[in-house]
Amino acid sequence: MKNTVLAVAMGLCAAATGASAQQAYGGVVYDLAYPHQGDNGDATGIVGGLRFGDGATTFGGEMDLGVAGSVDYHALRLRGIVRNDMGQFAMFGGLGLSRYDLDAGGSNEGYNFGLGVDYEVTSGIDLRGEFIRDIMWGYTDSTNLRMGVMFGF
Numbered sequence: 001m002k003n004t005v006l007a008v009a010m011g012l013c014a015a016a017t018g019a020s021a022q023q024a025y026g027g028v029v030y031d032l033a034y035p036h037q038g039d040n041g042d043a044t045g046i047v048g049g050l051r052f053g054d055g056a057t058t059f060g061g062e063m064d065l066g067v068a069g070s071v072d073y074h075a076l077r078l079r080g081i082v083r084n085d086m087g088q089f090a091m092f093g094g095l096g097l098s099r100y101d102l103d104a105g106g107s108n109e110g111y112n113f114g115l116g117v118d119y120e121v122t123s124g125i126d127l128r129g130e131f132i133r134d135i136m137w138g139y140t141d142s143t144n145l146r147m148g149v150m151f152g153f
Helices: 002-016
Strands: 022-035 042-050 057-069 072-087 089-100 106-121 123-137 142-152
Touching: 022 057, 022 123, 042 072, 042 142, 072 106, 072 123, 089 123, 106 142
Parallel strands: none
Antiparallel strands: 022 042, 022 142, 042 057, 057 072, 072 089, 089 106, 106 123, 123 142
8 A cells, every 4th residue: 555655646746747837735624424334423634735737727636634533433545636727616526545544453445536626715715525435445435525624825
């Protein structure tokens, strides 16, 4: 898993070297988690990312980390993001790797995909709504509905 994460991160950096514009962002998120087995729960987390590209369509990498909540794991996601800016709204999609650090001990890996929308409140603050699906190997899959606030730097 570590080698795969490193390879994905290096690939994103290599692809971004030719890009002429970039924007860093970070934020806080609240997830409603619906595991496909077990009890529903919630989680709060932090998100950070970097977008590259000129024009309406941009791409980049994003990482999020679950820091607290009622679910029995803390999620770590590393994913690539493609975003299309349509004025005050932007739609985006993501695909990447997931890791759950289980409260009972151990961890589990898988992949994730998601679709979402950002609403620009000001030039540096976006409200985010997103659907994320984690497909885990050897652990229950989970569907997450996310709400968050993103801050551009």
